Every structure is written in structure tokens, then in C-alpha cells.
Amino acid sequence: MTALLRQLPQVQSLLEHDQAVTLLKTFGHEAFVNEVRLQLQQRRDRIQSDERGELTSEFVSREAILSDAATNLRFSRTDNFRPVINATGIIIHTNLGRAKLAPAAIEAIQRTAGHYSNLEFDLESGKRGSRFDHVEDLICRLTGAEAAIVVNNCAAAVMASLSAFAFGKEVLASRGELVEIGGSFRMPDVIRQSGAQLVEVGSTNKTRIADYADGITENSGVLLKSHTSNFKMVGFTAAPSREELAELAAKSGLTFIEDLGSGVLIDLSRYGLPDEPVVADVVKSGADLVLFSGDKLLGGPQAGIIAGKKSHVDKLRKHPVVRAMRIDKLSLAALEATLRLYLPPNNPVESIPVLAALATPVSELNARAQKLSALLGDRVSANVTIVSSTAYAGGGSLPQQDLESYAVQIAPLAMSVEAFASELRGLERPIIGRISKDALLLDMRSVIDSEIEMIANGVCEALAK
Numbered sequence: 001m002t003a004l005l006r007q008l009p010q011v012q013s014l015l016e017h018d019q020a021v022t023l024l025k026t027f028g029h030e031a032f033v034n035e036v037r038l039q040l041q042q043r044r045d046r047i048q049s050d051e052r053g054e055l056t057s058e059f060v061s062r063e064a065i066l067s068d069a070a071t072n073l074r075f076s077r078t079d080n081f082r083p084v085i086n087a088t089g090i091i092i093h094t095n096l097g098r099a100k101l102a103p104a105a106i107e108a109i110q111r112t113a114g115h116y117s118n119l120e121f122d123l124e125s126g127k128r129g130s131r132f133d134h135v136e137d138l139i140c141r142l143t144g145a146e147a148a149i150v151v152n153n154c155a156a157a158v159m160a161s162l163s164a165f166a167f168g169k170e171v172l173a174s175r176g177e178l179v180e181i182g183g184s185f186r187m188p189d190v191i192r193q194s195g196a197q198l199v200e201v202g203s204t205n206k207t208r209i210a211d212y213a214d215g216i217t218e219n220s221g222v223l224l225k226s227h228t229s230n231f232k233m234v235g236f237t238a239a240p241s242r243e244e245l246a247e248l249a250a251k252s253g254l255t256f257i258e259d260l261g262s263g264v265l266i267d268l269s270r271y272g273l274p275d276e277p278v279v280a281d282v283v284k285s286g287a288d289l290v291l292f293s294g295d296k297l298l299g300g301p302q303a304g305i306i307a308g309k310k311s312h313v314d315k316l317r318k319h320p321v322v323r324a325m326r327i328d329k330l331s332l333a334a335l336e337a338t339l340r341l342y343l344p345p346n347n348p349v350e351s352i353p354v355l356a357a358l359a360t361p362v363s364e365l366n367a368r369a370q371k372l373s374a375l376l377g378d379r380v381s382a383n384v385t386i387v388s389s390t391a392y393a394g395g396g397s398l399p400q401q402d403l404e405s406y407a408v409q410i411a412p413l414a415m416s417v418e419a420f421a422s423e424l425r426g427l428e429r430p431i432i433g434r435i436s437k438d439a440l441l442l443d444m445r446s447v448i449d450s451e452i453e454m455i456a457n458g459v460c461e462a463l464a465k
């Protein structure tokens, strides 16, 4: 034991070791020396409690100590959760954090995070206020709804609405709309978890208003219409109009809820995109409650927006499920800032990254690809070509809509494409592309101009491994 203690190296001898050079450069003198001292202290303690003499001189070698120090320094330095470059061409990529926020929304988060705020305080009366008030008027203005409330995400909006209006009652939903969104959100399960009973009406491809009418009993509570989000039915199909559903619900004393999923606030057909239902039109058609996400096509933070009739929203305001799923203050700040970008004279398509990415003309994407390809030039051992590509909105929005795009296709010469993709993921700012045959595609629709240089440097670094 004392022999091992005596073999423990001095700090100075560790500092002079070859392996210390890069560590010193990466982490700085102070952090490195502190870590080395910590390692030495921990080893001293371990040796003193090693009554059975299990430790060997390997335990006190300079290499082992420096290797453990390096592991610890890297662990404390690198965040697990950090920014990546999304070159998949999927704009609202759920696994990569969905919508990137507009600068105004980021500033709003920053402002709110470091200060107290009037989150639930009415500055006029000096009395308690409601967090929902900060965005309600904005949502009403943008959707034409009488009232609105915001929860944690759209899944929570569905749960809360069904709990409030269908607990212990029946929910009528079309067999063609019992969608699985992904991440264990399946409509039949959500209905059950809300304490309601699902009554399936119609058939997979055709559901008529008479099917809903036939399914109504004295125990019915809600007519539910859901956006099919990630799939599309084509061919011999039918579904009743929103107006028909609203009329039937009103006549039968039921609540008509529409889960829109994505929820766009502006008409996107101008940008060559098919008409995804605009929230204001859905509200106008008579739904009691319309539910949509904050971080899909709206382009804001994670949130679930519930807009609709005042009587219905008022009931939700006091519901315990809404309290449990309420939106947090940072998301609320970002949501308000994002919604303001939809008001004139702002142009949301310019300032909201999701919409800007959808609306970027292909000529610009081509120019972006040219720029990246030129920056790579002959710096890399790979075949680099520009190819036309297909991008997607993602996030269960506009499921069938191919978006025309360009990609830089990189086929490495000295490593497999899988190894290349893995090196790109291992960069300090990971780059995520998509593999197609023996090449990696970096799609230009989900990146921005200011990322191109970083992508070029990252590709060079990855290919040099």
C-alpha cells in the first residue's frame, strides 16, 4: 500500500507528459491542473482503502491518470444536448428538435429567463393574473376564435380537451382518422387515457355524416375530427365537411373538437404547397375547439394551442389536467414573440425559419449547394456532386408533399459512407445528412447560408479521420 502511494506521480511530472500537451491546449492550465489534483487525491483514497491489495502499479501510472483526467474533462466540457446541423432536408424534424425559433422568439426567452416577469401578475390591478392572458388576444386575432388557452404541446391539448368534455362519455371518431402520430401517441389510446370511450364510426376509407349521426347515444360527449398528419388516403374516399360535423354536434348537444396537429396560420398554397387547412378557416367552420402545435408549421416553441368558443375554453381554464399540462414561461415568451411575427407589417415567411425554409426558391438552394461544393473543392478525398433532391416539411405536416430541393452528394473515397456519417455525427457541431446508396446527401433546404462554411469545414475534418 505505501509502495503504491510512493509511486503516485507528482503534478509536475504529469504536466510534462506527452499526453498532457493536447489536454492543456484544449482545457487550459487551471482546469487541467485541478483535474489532475483530483485524480491524485482519489487514487490516494482508493489505495488507502485497498485492504486486500488488489491495486497494481498500473493504477498509479501517468498514462492511466491522464486518461481518466481526459475522460472527466471531456465529460464536463461537452453538453449532451447541443446544437446540430440539420442537412436531412426534413424541415420540422422531430428528432432534431422540430422548429428553429425566430430571433425575436430567442430574444424573448433570453429576456424572460434572467428576470422576474408578470407571468401571473396583472400589472394594472396589482392582483394575481393568468399566464394564458399574454397570448389569448393574439391567438384570437390570428385565428378568429373567441377564446384560447395554451398547454405544453398538442398531445396535451388533445388529452385536456377530451378529459374536460368526454370524461366518462363516448368520443365518436372516424375509422379513417385513428392515426398513430409516433412516439406512442395513438388516437385510440389517448381517448382511453382521457377517461373516454372510443366509438368508431364509418369505414377506413369512407365515413359519412350519417355514420356519426347513427353512432350518437345519450352517453356521447364529443365528435372528434383528427388530421391524419403522417399518412394520406387516396382513391375511393369520403369524409363529412366540418360544417356538417359542427351542425350535427350543435343539434345533438355534443362538443365538436378538431385536432389539426400542425396548424398553419397562413395560406401556404402561394408557395407551391397544397392547402393544409388554415386554422382560421377551421375555426370559422364551427368547431367548438381547434387544437394545434406550436412547433410544427407555426414555427414557434413546443406548445399546444386550444382555440375556440369562449364557453368551452372557460371550462378548460379551470380544469386540473390543464393545470398539470400548462405551458412553461420560457415557451410562453417565445410563443408570444412568434405570434407577433404574424401581425402586419411583419412578414412571417421572412422572419420565421420554418416558413422561410418552406418558401426558399430552388434557385437559392442550388446556389447554396454550389457554394458548399466550391468550398469543398479538391480539399477532400471524395466525389462531390450537386444533385436534385426531395425535401419534406416533416413533423406530420403536409405528409405527401415533396418539396423540390438540391443536395450536395458526397461519396468518400477512403472510408465507407457509414463511417463518414458517423464522423460527421462526432463533430463538435454534428452534421446530420441522409445516406443514399454509397453516398451521403446534404440537403440544402433545411440548412441556412450562414451554416455552409461550418458544414464545409466539418466535412473536411470528418473525411480527414
Ligand SMILES: *Cc1c(COP(=O)(O)O)cnc(C)c1O
Pocket (backbone or CB within 6 Å): 153, 154, 155, 156, 158, 181, 185, 226, 227, 228, 229, 259, 260, 261, 262, 292, 293, 294, 295, 303, 304, 395, 396
Ligand atoms: C403532431 C400531432 C399531435 C401531437 O402534437 P405535439 O405538439 O407533438 O404534442 C397531435 N395530433 C396530431 C394530428 C398531430 O399531427
